[in-house]
Amino acid sequence: MNRSLCALVLAGSLATPLLAAETKPAASTTQAPRFPYFVANCFNCHGTDGKSTTAMPSLAGRDREYIEETMKAYKRGERPATIMQQLAKGYTDDEIAILADYFSKQK
Amino acid sequence: MSRFNPDRRRVLQGLGACATLATFSRNAIGAGDNRRKLGKVIVIGAGFGGATAAKYLRKWSGGAIDVTLIERNSRFISCPASNEVLAGNRPYETLVHSYDNLRRNWGVRVVRATVVGVDADSRRVRTDSAGELAYDRLVLAPGFDFIFGAIEGYDATARETILHAWKAGPQTLALRQQLVDLPDGGTYVLSIPKAPYRCPPGPYERASQVAWYFKTHKPRSKVIVLDANDKVISKEKLFLGVWESEYKGLIEYRPGWNVVEVDATTQIVTSELGDKERGEILNLLPPQRAADIARSTGVVNVNDRWAEVNWITLESTAVGNIHVLGDALQAAPLMPKSGHMANQHGKAAASAIVEILSGRDPQPTLLANTCYSLVDDRRAIHVDSVHRYDPEKRLPLVVEGSGGVSLEPSVEEGQYTRAWATAIWKDVLS
Numbered sequence: 056m057n058r059s060l061c062a063l064v065l066a067g068s069l070a071t072p073l074l075a076a077e078t079k080p081a082a083s084t085t086q087a088p089r090f091p092y093f094v095a096n097c098f099n100c101h102g103t104d105g106k107s108t109t110a111m112p113s114l115a116g117r118d119r120e121y122i123e124e125t126m127k128a129y130k131r132g133e134r135p136a137t138i139m140q141q142l143a144k145g146y147t148d149d150e151i152a153i154l155a156d157y158f159s160k161q162k
Numbered sequence: 163m164s165r166f167n168p169d170r171r172r173v174l175q176g177l178g179a180c181a182t183l184a185t186f187s188r189n190a191i192g193a194g195d196n197r198r199k200l201g202k203v204i205v206i207g208a209g210f211g212g213a214t215a216a217k218y219l220r221k222w223s224g225g226a227i228d229v230t231l232i233e234r235n236s237r238f239i240s241c242p243a244s245n246e247v248l249a250g251n252r253p254y255e256t257l258v259h260s261y262d263n264l265r266r267n268w269g270v271r272v273v274r275a276t277v278v279g280v281d282a283d284s285r286r287v288r289t290d291s292a293g294e295l296a297y298d299r300l301v302l303a304p305g306f307d308f309i310f311g312a313i314e315g316y317d318a319t320a321r322e323t324i325l326h327a328w329k330a331g332p333q334t335l336a337l338r339q340q341l342v343d344l345p346d347g348g349t350y351v352l353s354i355p356k357a358p359y360r361c362p363p364g365p366y367e368r369a370s371q372v373a374w375y376f377k378t379h380k381p382r383s384k385v386i387v388l389d390a391n392d393k394v395i396s397k398e399k400l401f402l403g404v405w406e407s408e409y410k411g412l413i414e415y416r417p418g419w420n421v422v423e424v425d426a427t428t429q430i431v432t433s434e435l436g437d438k439e440r441g442e443i444l445n446l447l448p449p450q451r452a453a454d455i456a457r458s459t460g461v462v463n464v465n466d467r468w469a470e471v472n473w474i475t476l477e478s479t480a481v482g483n484i485h486v487l488g489d490a491l492q493a494a495p496l497m498p499k500s501g502h503m504a505n506q507h508g509k510a511a512a513s514a515i516v517e518i519l520s521g522r523d524p525q526p527t528l529l530a531n532t533c534y535s536l537v538d539d540r541r542a543i544h545v546d547s548v549h550r551y552d553p554e555k556r557l558p559l560v561v562e563g564s565g566g567v568s569l570e571p572s573v574e575e576g577q578y579t580r581a582w583a584t585a586i587w588k589d590v591l592s
Contacts, residue, residue, distance in 0.1 A: 089522065090222060092513035096530040096548075098589045099505055100582055108588070109581035137568065137575050138532060138546050145530060145548020145564035 093150065094157045105158040119159035126151045200226040200519040201298035204287050206277050206455065208233035208261060210242075210501035211488030212303030213590045214508030219301075220268040222516045230295060231264065232287065234276040235331075238591060242501045243583045244330040245364065248338050249371035251539045257330055263592040277304075280459040282481045299515050302461060302469075302478075303487040303508070304453035305329070306360055306499075312449045313424055320426035324444045328360060340443050341372065346380040351431065351441030353421040355449040356390040358468075360489050360499045363396035363545065365389075365447060367535035370401065373409040374538045385413045386439060388431065390420035396498070397535065397567050400543045404571060408538065421446060452490035461486055468492035473551055473558050474526045475514035476507055485511040494557045497549060502582075503531045505590055526551030529558050534579035541571040542579040 097114065101107050105114030114122060128134035129143035130151070143151070200223055205216045208231050216231040238259040246252035264270040275289035280300065287295045308326065310316050316324065325340070327333040344350065350372055354365040369387045376383040394401050394415070405413045419439075423432040430440045451457075451467035461469040461478040469486040470479045473494065478484045488504035497503060506529045514524035532546040547565035549558035568575060 089517065089525070090513070092222070092509065093528040095218070095509045095513075096506065096528055098509075099502055099530075099586050100532065100578075102585055103589050103592075107585065109584045110577050111581050111585055137572070137578060138544055141546050141564060141566040142530060142532070142548055145528065145550070145561040150528075 091153050091157060094154045097154065097158070104161045106161065114158040115161035117159060119155045122158055123152055123155035126155065198226060199228065200516075202228045202230070202296065203299045203301060203515060204295055204297040205229065205231045205301040205303060206280075206287065207303035207305060207453075207488075208235075208238060208264075208272070209303060209305055209488060209504065210586070210590055211504030211508045212301060213238065213261070213264060214505045215301045215303065215485075215487060215512045216270045216508075217264055217268050217590070218509050218512035219515060220270055222512055223519070225269060227516065227519060228271075229269075230271040230273055230297075231261070232273045232275055232277055232289060232292070232295075233261070234274065236274060237261070238587075239330045239334075240501070240583065240587060241328070241330040241361065241364075242586075243580075244327070244334045245368045245371045246536060247334055248327070248341060248368065249375040249539070250338070250342075251371065251374075251536070254335055254338070257334070259587055259591050261591065267592060277455050280455070280484075282459065282484060285483060298483070298519065300484045301487060301508075301511055301515075302456060302459060302484055302490065303504070304455045304490055306450040306489040307453045308448040309451055310448050312355075313421055313446060315424045315426065316446060316448060320424060324424060324426055324446055326447055327445065328364075328447050337443075337445060341375060344380065344383060344442055347382040348380070348442040349384045349386060349440070350376075350443040350445065351386045351388060351439055352445045353419075353431065353447055354387065354389040354391065355447050356420065357395050358493060358499060359447065359450045361501075361533070362498045363401075363533055363535045366394055366396065366401045367537070368445075369413055369415075370404060370409070370535070370537045373405070373412045376412055377409060378539075381412075383412075385409070386441060387413065387415045388419040388421055388433070388439060389415065389417050391417065393417050396533070397543055397545050400568060400571065401535075401537070404537045404543075450489070452486075456486065456490045459484065461490075464492040473556060475518070475524050476511040477514075485515065487511055494549060494559065496547060496560050497529070497558065498531060498533060500531060500533050502533060502586065503529070505586060506530060508590075526553075526558070532582065534575065534582055536576060536579055537571045540573050540576045542575040543568040543571050544575060544579075 100111045101114050107113040126143050129139040205212045216229050219227045219229045240257040247254050261272045273292045275292035279288040285297050325333045325337045327337040373385045420434045421431045422434045452462050461480050463480045464470050470492045476485045478486050487507040489499040510527050517524040529549040534542045534544045536542045545567045548561045550561050552559045
């Protein structure tokens with residue numbers, strides 16, 4: 056396993072308990088470290104791993120705290136947007152922290 | 163994508179990189195030698211769902227899952243954005259994309275063939291030109307087929323001139339040509355089937371695009387929308403608002419108008435109530451169902467039309483080891499049959515299969531959707547939603563308070579609409 060994949064799996068292992076608490080998954084949570092797959096929801100518009108080549112802002116390598124606070128501001132309706140103020144409400148604060156962490160680590 | 167990108171490295175491992183490149187990534191190759199192969203997955207259908215599943219199976223397994231993608235067409239042709247082509251607002255060529263990057267960047271084996279049958283017991287796929295292929299897990303993303311029989315007279319001969327253009331390709335170009343050839347003062351009739359069908363806002367976007375074309379090129383012409391549904395089923399206030407403010411007198415909207423018959427010689431359609439309408443151009447969208455291969459495989463178990471899935475894994479509830487994506491599946495409440503959603507299904511299935519083949523229990527993931535519609539040459543509107551798995555209902559339900567629609571059409575959203583298309587094509591295919 057190469058280094059970047061290890062990093063992702065570690066991120067996933069930190070993320071999983073938080074996520075589990077929020078979403079109450081039906082199955083057991085005593086799992087091996089897993090990847091936070093839901094971050095790929097953002098890839099459709101912002102590019103695979105947040106690497107955008109279009110008018111959509113790139114997320115890869117951006118400051119973790121900036122992404123997290125921006126998403127939370129969208130979620131609270133305090134930051135104007137076309138769609139993000141609606142989509143951000145679909146994610147828990149813990150999930151927002153996970154995706155901010157993920158994108159901040161993409162090179 | 164950089165040569166030293168980690169994903170690229172993993173692909174090189176998967177391919178057993180050639181000697182020249184091996185000097186650049188010796189460590190990665192060494193790791194690859196010890197890599198456990200997790201299994202073989204065949205994906206049928208390389209549209210928004212299937213191609214995404216193929217890419218992400220490779221990406222998220224680090225190349226440890228062998229992926230064969232079977233597609234009957236030589237190239238990907240995007241249905242999203244094809245309404246713009248009808249109005250002359252986008253070149254057709256921009257819809258057409260190669261599958262080469264799935265091979266090159268991700269090591270997906272892309273096979274051009276038509277699947278003639280699936281034997282779920284022996285886990286084999288039979289094709290017309292690529293022989294028989296074995297799988298551990300099958301991803302079925304075949305899209306939909308029309309129920310042409312629902313419209314009497316819409317036979318093979320009638321279909322030569324009366325188009326649907328609801329699968330992008332030659333029909334997109336042919337319908338564009340019909341619109342170009344239409345004399346000013348002509349009538350274009352668009353029929354919409356009862357939901358569910360592919361792309362809920364699509365017909366209303368199409369009506370808007372054609373109306374824009376008429377307004378700017380043939381102002382005496384008219385769009386008549388015959389909708390089998392009781393109302394505009396997506397972005398209703400926004401579409402009706404634009405039609406009132408921009409296309410008054412150009413668009414006539416008739417809800418509850420279900421086309422059941424067409425006469426190709428007189429160009430007249432008839433509703434189930436006996437109403438008649440004539441148009442120089444008839445653009446008919448018959449009712450839809452999961453594609454034939456889904457039916458013959460035995461996964462169609464909802465109303466004889468769609469495939470029910472387990473929403474954690476997207477595995478068929480009828481046949482084991484087969485995951486169904488995209489338009490073919492029985493959608494969850496408020497979940498559209500859209501290219502965006504199919505891409506999300508592809509990722510959900512890929513993540514579940516990676517987990518299963520790695521010996522772990524798959525967990526439900528979140529699914530998000532965004533559908534943009536261009537209402538003229540520059541401005542767009544959207545509808546979006548986020549769906550979270552409900553363990554009691556066993557369905558991904560819209561998160562309360564999430565999602566919504568635009569306040570009004572805007573140029574900014576028009577720019578995002580076009581950016582969305584470019585971005586998702588890349589996410590699916592590169």
